Amino acid sequence: MHFIDIWLGLILLGISSGLTITRRSVLDTLREDIKNGHIPMKGVNLGGWLVAENWMTKGSPAWNGVPDDIANKGEYQTMQHLGHAKGDDQFKRHRDSFITEQDFRDISAAKMNTVRIPVGYWITGFDNSGGGDPNGWRVFAPNAINYLDRAIREWAPRYSLVVLISFHAAKGSQNGMDHSAPSDPGKSHWGNYPENVRNTLDAVEWLARRYNSDAAFLGIGLLNEPSGTTPENVLKQYYYDAYGRIRLFSNCLLVVAPLLYQQGPYDSDWRNYMSPPNWYNIRHEWHRYQIWGFEGWDENRLISYAQNDLKNAVNAWTGNWLFIGEWCIASSANFNNDDDLRRYAQAQLDAFKGATGGWTFWTWKFYNDDGSRNGWSMKAMINRGFIQL
Incomplete structure (x- = not known):
């Protein structure tokens, strides 16, 4: 029996290894096809998980005992309020319960190929950049x-x-908003202090090195929604420097985002920035929400905008391959008619066909998502048939 057990064990090991090799081959092909532009990213953001946002996770234990006016300012202010004695356990329970293996299973079953995961600078567990607030993490x-x-x-x-890491929360904050976990809410200090930029360079290099040999690692979005007081010249130099560091050991995908107000085909000289063939495996990122600036629009006007203006803007882009890192079908319009909401979703999906880099919807779900008519929740919208992939 002993020899039979060994023999059976070796057979099972061989089967397991074969499955592992097959799975790696599938991922290698997918990853390279996306990088080469043969297929687009078609995916979703795991928003609110590793960079918590109160407005979409209100039912989470992360916010227990935290007043809304503090919770709405992001993870830094919340943890400062709670302290480690309470906050560490509450955020552990949040991370354990909000996104699980079942979510990855469901995302794959919905015929998507990519998850974009927001992270904050504190995820590295170090800050060697010097300057102010060296212990903020x-x-x-x-x-x-x-x-x-x-x-x-x-x-x-x-x-x-495959996974695209999004560097959502930089030291000093690149936009002052809750999803950048600012220590000084409403203010953006990232680009005004060299130590903040150094910290971000250290962090994205560290992440790229950590995951470079992992088959599911697609790349890194180098900075999410830079805005506020972020100087454009500092931002562009940061992207150059990050590219230089990471390309020493990796050809992973690197995503650059312009300032938040520059997300259009004619708004700036980003069209000629880091152009091939001298630069490679780069995507240019837009976030196109039809919410802010669209207040008071009715359903038909929003659908028409997506079918025409949005589609034309995407098709007019001539720089590095375009990637729509965030979009949704939430709006100020009511969309009481199911067919209208379905048409609205399809109009955006059709517009984004012109983006060679593809798209990732914001976001996968809310905490305790009940499947209601929530245009922010891709899970709910797919389950109800409003988004059809």
């Missing part, structure tokens, strides 16, 4: 990296998904 609940490891090394490979 210590305010946050520790061990977020364990969840990113699990996503990239276990869950994504298991369901043939």
Whole structure:
């Protein structure tokens, strides 16, 4: 029996290894096809998970005992209010419960190929940049990296998904908004202090090195929604420097975003920025929401805008391949008619066919998502048939 057990064990090991090799081959092909522009990213953001946002996770234990006026300012202010004695456990429970393996299974079953995962600078567990606030990262609940490891090394490979990391929250904040977890809410200090930029360079290089050999690692969005007081020249130099550091050891995808108000085909000289063939595996990122600036628009006007203006803007872009990193079908219009909401979603999907880099919807779900008519929740919109892939 002993020899039979060994023999059976070797057979099972061989089968397991074969499955692992096959799965890696599938991921390698997918990853390279996306990088080469043969297929677009078609995916979703795991918003509110490793960079918590109160407005979409109100039912989470992360916010227990936290007044809304503090919670709405982001993770830094929340942890400062709670302290580690309470906050560490609450954020652990949030990370454990909000996104699980089942979500990756469902995303894959919905015929998507990519998850975009927002992270904050504190995920590295260090800050060697010097300057002000060298211990700011210590305010946050520790061990977020364990969840990113699990996503990239276990869950994504298991369901043939690739992961794009989004550097959502930089030291000093690049936009002052809650999703950048600012220590000074409403203010953006990232681009005004060299130590902040150095910290971000260290962090994106560290992440790229950590995951470079993982089959499910697609790349990094180098900075999410830079705006506020961020100087354009500092932002562009940061992208140059990040590219230089990472290209020493990796050809992963690198995503650059212009300032938030420059997300159109004619708004700036970004069309000629870091152009091939001298630069490669770069995507240019837009976030196109038909919400702010569209207040009071009715359903037909929003649908018409997506079918015409949005589609034309995407098709007019001539720089690095375009990637729509965030969009949704939430709006100020009521969309009481199911067919209208379905048409609205399809109009945006049709417009984004012109984006060679593809798209990732914001966001996958809300905490305790009940499947209601929530245009921010891709899970709910797919389950109700409003988004059809």
